[in-house]
Amino acid sequence: MLSLLAASIPADPIYWTSFGLKPGIELGFFTLRFYSLAYLIGVIFAYWHTSKMLKQPGAPMAQRHADDLFFYCTLGVILGGRLGYAMFYDQSLWTGFSGDGFVTWKLLRLWDGGMSFHGGLAGVTLAMAYVAWRDKLNFIRVVDYVSVGVPMGMLLGRLANFVNGELWGRVSDVPWAMVFPRAGDFPRHPSQLYQAGLEGLAMLVIMMALFWFTRARYRPGLLAGVFTTGMGVSRFVNEFFREPDQQLADFAARTGLSMGQWLTIPLILTGLIVVLYALRKKPLAAGISAPA
Template identity: 40%
Template sequence: MSPAAELLSILTFPAIDPIAFSVGPLAIHWYGLAYVCGIMLGWAVARSLVRNEKLWPGNTSPCTVAHLDDFLVWVAIGIVLGGRLGYIFFYDLSSVIADPIRAIEVWNGGMSFHGGFTGATLAMILFARRHGISIWSLFDVVASVAPLGIFFGRVANFVNGELWGRPSDVPWAMVFPTGGPFPRHPSQLYEALLEGLLMFVLLQIVGRAGGFRQPGMVTGCFVSLYALARITVEFFREPDPQLGYLAGGWLTMGMVLSLPMLAVGLWALWRARRAAR
């Protein structure tokens, strides 16, 4: 690496306090604010989609705005519980068995997207059955706005200086406080752009171009695109230290968990197209 590039890598990582602000003894972390911002902004966009009845089969929205208001609590619980349990079982089970108190130490990080995805899916199924809502259409509503939450979550990972990438000599590589002396890929920002902003734009285009009229189409696009984006970023992201690389030094747990997602996403696309025909 040239001296100029090395200097740039040192200067570009902002030293931001992970605590956004404190109210007495209560510390509000950027990570928690990211979850709140993602869920609330997604909820606002979802409300606008439901109000636009022309987007849906038969020009009838699958649920009401009041339904979405009630569902907000369900999906928040599903994301948090699923994300935490997923991280424990997929990435940190041995440590939690050795020290069970780690299971509730969410302030030390440890949320799995794949676990949060599973928890949110279960919450959607239960809510849809309870209120007589089309499950696939509810999936589509949530899938179309979920990238907003992913975006804020990955930005929070960057602010916390966690989940950094592999060592690199690219000009935008950064030396993270907990990543050793070597410049690394800011893989959190790669994920924020690919899994967050880009996916949100693409899913909005697909949905508003007729995708919502084929229940499951937007969901299939979301699951497939996320799996592909995650597998791609895993080539730049440092694997979790307690697991390392799998299968000869190139496969990661993120890739392993994304492969079934890709299969499910492609199946959902096939099913949506078949149902439409």
């Protein structure tokens, strides 16, 4: 199959190395990696934008709730993302150790990469549920507001994947296919950019438009449902272009779908159910207020 594809590949494909990209900013004593920076900027943006939304009529919580919420959500993203990756994508992290001057448990080596979107989503959901329960807030409306800013983190994270030259796509003969240095000699889909465009930019525009230019925030669950459905569909589609993780290539070949796609199916179904629920319920009246 690869030999047939190779015959149709252009003689001068695009080489990722020609962009001169580096994984981070060298600060002398350590490297500030763009992947870590993407998480940081994504969280800061989500906090800033949520604070701005809370100033609009109908907010489900006060600023003090948002302050606590984003502390716990940050923990949820990191812990959930890492544990989810170890559970679904690379079980060797549970028992593996690595040393670069000192021995460390691979599960703790976040700087080596390996975060799961589905695990991070679960971690953030638990964080929101805890804060909503503790402060007697409407959980679904809290999720509505938080979900609006999440695509920015997805956009930055996928761009960081591209800058790192990781999570490349399947072998392809499209004119924009790229040769990644750790992925062999065949050009591949730059699937990181596809994900940045669909899961990041497109979803960010949709969620922002729904909040700022419609009355979606007065229908509890609508914003959360659109986010869940849109993110799930985007991820499912993008997985057709993304190369499965090496340790899960056999699983994808046996089942016909990648691990990411199987995990995304219940996400899509849940999102659709929440959207239908939100549209069937009577919208809230404008001017309602949350606990101070």
